[in-house]
Amino acid sequence: MMVYLREDFRKAWKGKDPFDAADALEGEIFRAVKTRRTLRFQLNGKSYFAKIHHGVGWGEIFKNILQLKMPVLGAENEWAALRRLKELGVDTMEPCAYGRRGKNPAKLDSFIITEDLIETESLEDFCRDWPRNPPPFALKKALVEKLAWVSRVMHENGMNHRDYYICHFLLDVSCGRENLDPDNLKASLIDLHRAQIRKKTPRRWAVKDVAGLYFSAMDIGLTHRDILRFVKVYADLPLRRALQERAGFWAAVKRKAERLYEKEHRNPKG
Known part of the structure; x- marks a missing residue:
């Protein structure tokens, strides 16, 4: 399991399981399918985006492999890409929170939260x-x-x-x-x-x-x-x-x- 919480989220979610806290977020829904939800929400007067992933299942994994595509298993790709772009000096989103748990690739739970790029x-x-x-x-x-x-x-x-x-x-x-x-x-x-x-x-x-x-x-x-x-x-x-x-x-x-x-x-x- 891996969890990163920026200080403001560490305070806001103190005493809570971060995965439960992410699942409980409510706001403007941009995408909602069986295994993934994307929404914009407010915390302490600021706007954020959350992407919450749950296991895609072996069927989706094998379908992608048969189509010679790399399956996206959760938020890990986005987290790694954000960090890499930051290292390279490329403008991108500001990460605020990230979590990943599970070993079975078909049943991973993960989330990533970034600041809303307003204006x-x-x-x-x-x-x-x-x-x-x-x-x-x-x-x-x-x-x-x-x-x-x-x-x-x-x-x-x-x-x-x-x-x-x-x-x-x-x-x-x-x-x-x-x-x-x-x-x-x-x-x-x-x-x-x-x-x-x-x-x-x-x-x-x-x-x-x-x-x-x-x-x-x-x-x-x-x-x-x-x-x-x-x-x-x-x-x-x-x-x-x-x-x-x-x-x-x-x-x-x-x-x-x-x-x-x-x-x-x-x-x-x-």
């Missing part, structure tokens, strides 16, 4: 109107370079996200949309429950991440120069070398992103 806007929403109302050049340049840097740092340090889209970056707009400082942007990476951490990121997973990011940004009015700027920062090389030495990587990213885009528009969500 933020997903990059998907923030950039939605760019084709009609282009942003200041410096702001767009800074955002492109920031996402390229985050992508590079993750992949250079053995981590991949698996659901890597612009909607999973929350931009701090507490100063007001019109007052954003391109030199001081904070875009927090969220939705880490499927993230993977290894000694080295396999090429196919890096391709999947970058292709997902590119696909999700295809309709926000990026120019060819914007894309080249991302390539240069991600590769951490002069542009000519980045294009020549990693030509196969960028070709694979482009193919995968275009397939995702075609699939999305062939089967649009209702």
Whole structure:
């Protein structure tokens, strides 16, 4: 069993079993299925998000394995990814509490609580109107370079996200949309429950991440120069070398992103 409680939660849950306390949380439900519940709740006037997991069962585990997918057994992935991103200096959620108990992988209980990222806007929403109302050049340049840097740092340090889209970056707009400082942007990476951490990121997973990011940004009015700027920062090389030495990587990213885009528009969500 492993339990971490930040001081405020240690005080609030004093004398309580942390797993029972997490199960008893009430608030705005964002997701509720048989084995997992996600909600926003208040504690001492502050807002938090909780993800509470219970055993997924062997059926779900075997189903994922047969589909060549890594099963998500609980909150451990998200906890490990949060800590890793913090170590790497990448903006993300602030962890407040975490617990994991059990040895049987099909019957694990776990929870993770993070601070609610208030006064933020997903990059998907923030950039939605760019084709009609282009942003200041410096702001767009800074955002492109920031996402390229985050992508590079993750992949250079053995981590991949698996659901890597612009909607999973929350931009701090507490100063007001019109007052954003391109030199001081904070875009927090969220939705880490499927993230993977290894000694080295396999090429196919890096391709999947970058292709997902590119696909999700295809309709926000990026120019060819914007894309080249991302390539240069991600590769951490002069542009000519980045294009020549990693030509196969960028070709694979482009193919995968275009397939995702075609699939999305062939089967649009209702």
